Amino acid sequence: MHDKAKGLDHVAIAVKDLDAAVKYYVEVLGFAPPELEEVAEQQVRTAIFGHGMGRIELICPTAADTSVAKFLEKRGEGLHHVCVEVADLDATLAELKGKGAQLIDQTPKAGAGGARIAFIHPKGAHGVLTELRQGPKPHG
Numbered sequence: 001m002h003d004k005a006k007g008l009d010h011v012a013i014a015v016k017d018l019d020a021a022v023k024y025y026v027e028v029l030g031f032a033p034p035e036l037e038e039v040a041e042q043q044v045r046t047a048i049f050g051h052g053m054g055r056i057e058l059i060c061p062t063a064a065d066t067s068v069a070k071f072l073e074k075r076g077e078g079l080h081h082v083c084v085e086v087a088d089l090d091a092t093l094a095e096l097k098g099k100g101a102q103l104i105d106q107t108p109k110a111g112a113g114g115a116r117i118a119f120i121h122p123k124g125a126h127g128v129l130t131e132l133r134q135g136p137k138p139h140g
C-alpha cells in the first residue's frame with residue numbers, strides 16, 4: 001500500500017539557455033558534466049546531473065509554443081516540477097483518475113532516459129507540477 005511511490009526521482013529547473021546553465025552547475029556548483037538528451041515528445045533539451053534518485057534536471061524548450069517555453073515567458077527561470085518514481089505508472093494513473101485527480105496526461109508519455117511519464121496538474125497537487133515516472137529499469 002505504501003510502496004507505490006519510490007521517492008524523489010528528480011527536480012526539474014526550467015532554463016532559458018541550457019549551455020549557460022550547465023556551465024554554472026559544472027563550474028560553480030561543481031557537478032560532473034551532465035548527461036544531455038533531447039526529448040522530442042516533450043520538445044525540450046535536458047541536462048541531468050547526478051545518478052539514481054534525487055537528480056537535478058535542467059530543461060530548456062526547443063520550440064516557442066510549448067508549456068516550458070510559456071512557463072519561462074510567464075515566470076522566468078526556476079523550479080518547474082518535481083518527479084516521483086512510482087512502481088507501476090499505469091496503476092497509479094488509474095487510481096488517480098478514480099480519485100478525480102487533475103491529470104495533464106491521461107496516458108503515459110515518453111520521457112528522458114527511456115522512462116514512461118505522466119504529469120499531474122499543480123492545481124491537483126498542492127501547487128506543484130508533479131511528474132510521475134516509471135523508469136525502464138530499477139535505479140542502480
Ligand code: CO
Binds near residue numbers: 010012081131
Ligand atoms: Co522531469
